[in-house]
Amino acid sequence: MKKVIPSLLTVILVSTSLSFYTSPVSAESTDELDKKISDLEKEQKELEKEQSELNRDKKETEEKIDKNLNKQDSVEADINSIDQKLSNTRNKIENKENEISTTNKKIEDLKSQIEKLKEEIVLLKERIKKREQLLKDRLRNIQKNGGNMKYIEVILGSQSFGDFISRSSAVNTIMDQDKTIMEAQTADKLALEKNKADIENKKSEVEDRKLALEDQKSELVALKSQLNKQMSEKETMMASLEKEHEDLEEYKVSVQEEKEILAAQASAVEKAKQVAENEKSKLAQLAKEKEKQKKATTNSSSGNSQSSVSSGSGGSGGGSGIFIWPAAGYKTSDYGYRVHPITGKKKLHAGMDIGASIGTPLKAAASGVVIRAGVMSGYGNTIMITHNIDGTTYTTLYAHLSSISVSAGQVVSQGQQIGATGNSGASTGPHLHFEVHVGGWNAAKSNSVNPLNYLN
Known part of the structure; x- marks a missing residue:
């Protein structure tokens, strides 16, 4: 991302600059100063070119920064979207966990119902067994009394009308008891078969619920894996965003600083040029004074020597x-x-x-x-x-x-x-x-x- 400013101020001669400030007379010749001034003017043009290039680079950089900022906005939107997905996935996981809990409860309820049916079957079998024993006892009594009891003979053998009524009532009671016993026996047998069928159905339902539970658990594992992937994606995007932001901040500052430094270098060139022109003017004035001195002392053999200044x-x-x-x-x-x-x-x-x-x-x-x-x-x-x-x-x-x-x-x-x-x-x-x-x-x-x- 970063641009490079080419070498600048290639002709600022420090020794010359310092001599301008430390001595009224330079050891350099006018020709040398003319060359330095020419070089400085070339440097100024080069700096102007560099300034133009830097301005163009600054504009391009700002455009890139705008694009990157837009990209950051897009990434932020993506992250918000991922956050929504994470929320949805967490809700799905919660719902799936609730489904699993409900299925487990249903299985436990079915198991409890099966146990109750089994208990009822035990009771039904006991009652059926007792009735069967009762019916066997009655049959044995009937057989002891001469075979099948003829209720009509019992009734006709009445000695009086009151006896008739008593015998008829007794016969009806016996017949009702027998009928009730038989009906109860039949009902219990039917209930027994129904309970057995219900147990088988509930066992089948338990197996189906267990299979559904396994599917729900698999879905839960998949949802958790999806959640982890979404979280990893978010972390990756955040890391990328932070790195991009760091680079942008670093470069944004460096472009402006380079621009300021370039302007400072241009000012330094202008100052060096002014110093060189002032020195050139001093040399011209010195030459005139030396010419006057030479005319005034034509007979002098000592001459005027000029000391070089460090x-x-x-x-x-x-x-x-x-x-x-x-x-x-x-x-x-x-x-x-x-x-x-x-x-x-x-x-x-x-x-x-x-x-x-x-x-x-x-x-x-x-x-x-x-x-x-x-x-x-x-x-x-x-x-x-x-x-x-x-x-x-x-x-x-x-x-x-x-x-x-x-x-x-x-x-x-x-x-x-x-x-x-x-x-x-x-x-x-x-x-x-x-x-x-x-x-x-x-x-x-x-x-x-x-x-x-x-x-x-």
């Missing part, structure tokens, strides 16, 4: 590198890919960390022009300086500062105090984060280099 270009300080250590301390983290101590993700650590307590004096690693002095996302209080050393442009960055004592556009010399180290921004403890870029600084840090290779 450029103060911030050399290596006696070492093999072109930058000095910006703060007193020891290296706590190297340049390169590492697991970020805050986010826990592997990413490029585009500089090196120097362990330094809060308030440790911060020095410019080399002479140059300050292009940024203020807060940057993640970096906290930050200073950026552009340097031109042996025709190559470098940009140094100093982050997590506790204080800043320079401002954008200010010319600084190597070793000059520019602030103090601290613990601002995304930092896990007091230290200085120091970056070196060949060319202009860019958010992608694709032109960053290992500072150790350039330090003395």
Whole structure:
């Protein structure tokens, strides 16, 4: 997602800039200054082109951000849809669990009914058995009394009308009792067969219910699996959304910061150009004065010699590198890919960390022009300086500062105090984060280099 700003300010010569501010007379010739002014004008045109490209890139980026935001809205809608599905699935699971509970209760009720029917069958069998015994006893009595009893003979043998009535009533009672016994016996036998049939039917129903229960349990397992899948899908979409949001936030800030840095670099070029033109004017005036002096002292043999003034270009300080250590301390983290101590993700650590307590004096690693002095996302209080050393442009960055004592556009010399180290921004403890870029600084840090290779 990130864009890269090409190398900028390739012709800001720090030594020249500093000489403009430290000496009224430059050791450089008018031709050299003309070339520098020409180079600076070319650089201005290049910066204007870069500014145009960055504006176009900013517009494209904003369009991408809008699309991504729309996508986020869509993802949010998808997540809401999944939430609804999760709710529906949970309701289905609850209903299915209720169905299973109802089926289990029905099975238990059927089993209880079967047990009751079995108890009734036992009672019916007992009653039937007793009646059968009673009927057998009556038959044996009848057989003892001469075979089948003829109720008509009993009635006709009455001695009087009252006896007739008594005999008729007794016969009717006996016959009713026999009839009741037979009817009860028949009813119990029918009930016995019915209970046996009901037991078989209920056993069959229990088996059917058990099969339905297994199906319901299988459906419940499927619903729970569906629920887990939906929850996993939601978590995945949320993770993707959070990652996308993180990238967008990071890039949104970097585009604006690059635009501001580019504008600061353009201002630095304009200042260097003005300084060069002023120096050129001073050289022209000096030449006129020297010509007058020459005419006035034609007989003088001493002549006027011009002393060169040290450029103060911030050399290596006696070492093999072109930058000095910006703060007193020891290296706590190297340049390169590492697991970020805050986010826990592997990413490029585009500089090196120097362990330094809060308030440790911060020095410019080399002479140059300050292009940024203020807060940057993640970096906290930050200073950026552009340097031109042996025709190559470098940009140094100093982050997590506790204080800043320079401002954008200010010319600084190597070793000059520019602030103090601290613990601002995304930092896990007091230290200085120091970056070196060949060319202009860019958010992608694709032109960053290992500072150790350039330090003395």
